[in-house]
Amino acid sequence: MTGSTTLTNPTTPSQPAAAAGRPGDSASPAVSFSAVSKVFPARSGPGVTALQDVDLQVRRGEIFAVVGRSGAGKSTLVRLINGLERPTSGRVSVAGTDISTLTERQLRPIRRRIGMVFQQFNLMRSRTVVGNIAFPLRVAGVDKAARERRVAELLDFVGLREKAWQYPDQLSGGQKQRIGIARALATEPTLLLADESTSALDPETTSEVLALLRRVNRELGITIVVITHEMDVVRSTADRVAVLEAGRVAEVGQVQQVFARPTHHTSRRFVQADVRQQPDADRWGQLRRQHPAKQFGQLVSPDAGLLSRVLVAGAELGVPVEVVHGGVSTFKDGDFSSFTLGIEGPEPAVAQWFSRAHELAAQADGMLTRVSGPASGGDATAGASTGTDNTRTDNTGTGSTDHTDGKAEERR
Numbered sequence: 001m002t003g004s005t006t007l008t009n010p011t012t013p014s015q016p017a018a019a020a021g022r023p024g025d026s027a028s029p030a031v032s033f034s035a036v037s038k039v040f041p042a043r044s045g046p047g048v049t050a051l052q053d054v055d056l057q058v059r060r061g062e063i064f065a066v067v068g069r070s071g072a073g074k075s076t077l078v079r080l081i082n083g084l085e086r087p088t089s090g091r092v093s094v095a096g097t098d099i100s101t102l103t104e105r106q107l108r109p110i111r112r113r114i115g116m117v118f119q120q121f122n123l124m125r126s127r128t129v130v131g132n133i134a135f136p137l138r139v140a141g142v143d144k145a146a147r148e149r150r151v152a153e154l155l156d157f158v159g160l161r162e163k164a165w166q167y168p169d170q171l172s173g174g175q176k177q178r179i180g181i182a183r184a185l186a187t188e189p190t191l192l193l194a195d196e197s198t199s200a201l202d203p204e205t206t207s208e209v210l211a212l213l214r215r216v217n218r219e220l221g222i223t224i225v226v227i228t229h230e231m232d233v234v235r236s237t238a239d240r241v242a243v244l245e246a247g248r249v250a251e252v253g254q255v256q257q258v259f260a261r262p263t264h265h266t267s268r269r270f271v272q273a274d275v276r277q278q279p280d281a282d283r284w285g286q287l288r289r290q291h292p293a294k295q296f297g298q299l300v301s302p303d304a305g306l307l308s309r310v311l312v313a314g315a316e317l318g319v320p321v322e323v324v325h326g327g328v329s330t331f332k333d334g335d336f337s338s339f340t341l342g343i344e345g346p347e348p349a350v351a352q353w354f355s356r357a358h359e360l361a362a363q364a365d366g367m368l369t370r371v372s373g374p375a376s377g378g379d380a381t382a383g384a385s386t387g388t389d390n391t392r393t394d395n396t397g398t399g400s401t402d403h404t405d406g407k408a409e410e411r412r
């Protein structure tokens with residue numbers, strides 16, 4: 001039995017290099033969408049535009065998340081990557097091969113290099129765990145001895161060897177998904193598509209499955225595209241994220257960057273739903289009642305050390321600054337801090353502190369937004385986003401949704 005990280009390839013290496021995503025083709029991205037639109041014809045009328053002018057590149061070796069609300073076009077995007085749908089216009093390439101015009105037969109070796117993990121696991125109830133994992137190997141024509149070796153390796157990798165002869169109905173949801181992942185890895189894919197792979201699981205089991213996906217990426221070097229509507233999945237798992245809104249890419253970037261400075265109103269809503277460290281409307285009201293003499297600033301940054309630097313700047317300028325709300329969120333490769341600060345003192349000194357703190361925040365790839373005015377509740381994430389103009393003051397404390405949306409549209 002080999003160790004958990006030394007998975008071998010039982011399939012015959014008959015696929016063309018570009019399709020398989022093997023070395024020699026290393027310059028091309030794992031997946032590339034160029035001006036892709038997908039329109040589903042309707043019985044009458046213009047049809048449903050599921051994706052419109054999508055330009056995206058998934059880099060080799062990364063975990064790339066696609067987040068969007070129901071109907072945003074996430075599943076259509078996945079189905080275009082594995083060739084189950086064809087673009088109405090534009091080009092979809094997998095490991096450098098344009099798959100938009102390939103026949104079913106030409107698509108087969110490419111699909112073999114793409115593993116799929118599903119929300120509802122899609123295990124065959126009539127087959128044992130071994131039978132389920134071995135199934136794609138049977139289809140690929142792998143002989144019995146190689147199949148058995150591979151299944152044993154995969155069961156070790158996902159830590160479920162003792163379940164080998166059980167049936168799916170005898171497994172918990174998390175175990176089913178780990179078997180689903182083992183099956184997806186059977187033919188040694190270079191790309192894994194995880195479509196809402198944790199949506200049916202409780203939070204603890206979700207963490208286990210996401211940890212397994214991170215191991216698949218780290219130890220096996222497999223590129224992963226994670227489709228989700230949950231920002232905490234993005235935060236804890238992905239390197240980069242694309243936010244889909246009504247079939248268009250609203251925003252794409254490094255996960256921490258998108259959390260720190262979401263530039264589109266849809267991204268802001270997703271971030272806001274996840275970053276609990278920012279006060280909601282009730283908490284804003286409470287803060288203003290507790291600190292009637294204070295002004296407020298919202299400090300966000302991937303650098304947790306920024307907080308102490310802005311506090312020191314306050315001490316140097318004789319402006320008392322204190323943390324009144326906030327905390328640190330954990331990401332795949334680091335942290336993201338969000339603190340609400342209460343600032344007190346005469347206006348020239350406070351303005352001087354804001355100016356200095358803005359500079360410090362910019363140096364730390366973070367952002368400080370000044371929040372003041374009537375106690376009308378707050379929307380700190382939206383406020384933070386408007387604060388890309390560092391000199392701005394959010395006088396409503398609500399993030400002025402109309403204004404921020406307008407800004408975001410300009411930036412698209």
Ligand SMILES: Nc1ncnc2c1ncn2[C@@H]1O[C@H](COP(=O)(O)OP(=O)(O)OP(=O)(O)O)[C@@H](O)[C@H]1O
Nearest residue numbers: 040048049050068069070071072073074075076077
């Ligand atoms: N085969 C189809 N025929 C017609 N319309 C479709 C088809 N597949 C998807 N659509 C439409 O395309 C749009 C995008 O659907 P898609 O399933 O890709 O979204 P989604 O983001 O995956 O949503 P969900 O999270 O609910 O699964 C929706 O308006 C949907 O109704």
